[in-house]
Amino acid sequence: MRELLEYLAQSLVDDPDAVRVDEFTEDDGTVVLELAVGDDDYGKVIGRNGRTAKALRAVVKAAAVHEDRRVLIDIVD
Amino acid sequence: MADESEGAEIVGDLLERVVDALGLEGEIEISEDEETITGTVHGDDLGLLIGRHGQTIDAVQHLAGRAVLQGTEDDRRRVVIDAAGYRARRVEALERLADDAVEAALTGGSPVPLEPMNAAERRIVHEYLRDRTEVETYSEGEEPDRCLVVAPAT
DSSP, X not given: OHHHHHXXXXXXXXXXXXXXXXXXXXXXXXXXXXXXXXXXXXXXXHOGGGHHHHHHHHHHHXXXXXXXXXXXXXXXX | OTTOOHHHHHHHHXXXXXXXXXXXXXXXXXXXXXXEEEEEEEOSOOHHHHOGGGHHHHHHHHHHHHHHHHHHSSOOOEEEEEETTHHHHXXXXXXXXXXXXXXXXXXXXXXXXXXXXXXXXXXXXXXXXXXOTTEEEEEESOTXXXXXXXXXXX
């Protein structure tokens, strides 16, 4: 999931090297992925009306279903 | 595939990563023309890729489109992602919904809103009903709940 989110985010931004995904696991087993991108790239991973962020969540969630996990994606700055 | 465009290559790579991350066994086919790059996944059990109401496959399609734009900077072609005939089945389902809405609008004499759908699907219904002069179609509401309305022609 982490690798997938990183790959997808890198394909959307001007500065792929600035993409960072930190992974935590909460007590209930939920995986939290914190996505950070270059200062000027937040618009690219969020998109108009948040559409791109929503799409990222939908695809990574499908990967989580395959791994039988729950996942939350936080876009952090 | 030696003459595949950069955009087609981006779609193929992205689709391969997604199919792999979802643990699916699927063969990926990329085709392209002047207007559209189409990535199709062939295989069984592609329900996880499609998702409820096509949410997941539409998300993959959106991301692939953005990635092509970002990766090539000038390739503005439409990107379509399909799986196991999903898009064709969806068009048929939308046309049935549209036919039902026309009947309801004419019988009831009032506008009939369809379920919320994305811009691409609203366009399919709108174009399907274009020649039906007894009704008119328009969209109302805000994304993501924007829906197409079928109303008796005024």
